[in-house]
Amino acid sequence: MKPKGLMVGVAVVTPGLMLGLVVSLLLLLGGSKSAVADCGPGVTLSISEDIKVDGYSPDQLTNAAAIMNAGKALNLSAKGQMISVMVALGESGLHVLDHGDGPAPDSRGLFQQRDNGAWGSYADRMDPTTSATNFIKALQAVEGWELLEPTIAGTKVQRNADPYHYQKYWPEAVKLVQALSDGKFSLEGSGCAIPGQSGAGDDYPWKDSPTWLQVGAGSAAASPLGMFYRECVDFALWRVNQQMGSTGAPFKFLNGTFRPDGQGLGSALTWKAGWDAKGWPTGSVPRIGAVVWYAPGVGGADPAFGHVAVVKEVKDNGTYVEEGYNGNPPPDDHNYYTRTVSSNVPSAFLYLPIQEEKK
Structure with missing residues (x-):
């Protein structure tokens, strides 16, 4: 036995x-x-007032949807959409924050983007769609990002001191993208x-x-x-x-x-x-x-x-x-x-x- x-x-x-x-x-x-092998297409949003995800407010779901839509507009794969949502979860909990932290007091928005000229104006960093678009463009510029672990890919953009900071947010990002997508999908075929x-x-x-x-x-x-x-x-x-x-x-x-x-x-x-x-x-x-x-x-x-x-x-x-x-x-x-x-x-x-x- x-x-x-x-x-x-x-x-x-x-x-x-x-x-x-x-x-x-x-x-x-x-x-x-x-x-x-095909890295997989992005997914299209299907969000309405009827969609609820345990543990997330309507504002958080709206912000996740804005990230996914920004990715779709840039032909980002489903995996890329999940990475983007994962990073926003790890940086702001999917809230548009108007403050930074100790090491980066000038960080703002969903992705806690800094006031260094790389992420646009204050208004850009506070706008979910614009900030997500800028993050995704930076992600797509990382050579071989599709092949990296999601947390490593996110860190290549964010330059987080801990490259595995985002790892614990990956399962939630997958759940959110699946819940907000217009059809069933999986990582099979990525x-x-x-x-x-x-x-x-x-x-x-x-x-x-x-x-x-x-x-x-x-x-x-x-x-x-x-x-x-x-x-x-x-x-x-x-x-x-x-x-x-x-x-x-x-x-x-x-x-x-x-x-x-x-x-x-x-x-x-x-x-x-x-x-x-x-x-x-x-x-x-x-x-x-x-x-x-x-x-x-x-x-x-x-x-x-x-x-x-x-x-x-x-x-x-x-x-x-x-x-x-x-x-x-x-x-x-x-x-x-x-x-x-x-x-x-x-x-x-x-x-x-x-x-x-x-x-």
Whole structure:
């Protein structure tokens, strides 16, 4: 019986499931998808007196709508609209403030823009649409901003002393933009990805460590990343750390600290939600170094937990090579594997943000 924690990411239930279903799927080569992922269009407002969002006043919703409209006018993506709302939440709580703070007493407005000539007149900084337009233009001028974590992208514009100041406002910004938009959308397909790094084969540091099956679901089976040794999730999180420049303790990305909302990254089941909560891009095109996410039951993955792996190589015929752990049936479970997979089999590819921000 599997332990009832969030640290398990088992990929196989029965010997025939992965080998039977997945191998047959691998032979069905779907049409290759565009190599250029779409960062997603912006969303159009649908705000009225009837729209209410818990915890927010009509004035705050009106200000959020002004930010979104300014973004739409500048062809800003939905992710950009959410970043803009996130920054305004972190700077003013979506209030048009007529005062600054100790370090910046001349700051004003939704974005607390300073009186330094870069943000227009006092009237400009106090006007929600004009101040948002000026913020968004500055955001769009940041090279590669779509690939950054939202809080890093916002900091590139605001130059906040703490680059992670805005991180805790991201879930609320997503909620607000979704509530005020004219249709349902998600971060799926935000898709902007950077070239990753191919792993050096089975370089997983804990390949000889005991699995939870061998020692039980106690702390002895947990790796320094907070996942069980030799599970698919532990290998994938190791590869994420490695690509982002964190190759030894203390590791930067852990199961318990990955998400800004305080929830664990968890089993493979919740990894897509973890990427969305963090504001990292996802999409349907394989990229070297991206995490491969299988929803439960997809491609022969575990029907309860799903499966994660990592893209090792992308081929020209609509397939890619994935690498991972615990992707084969016993007796070869909890070991390293590689296999060629049709690009249309996984549920999503989970991309990494720009690596230089994490070194």
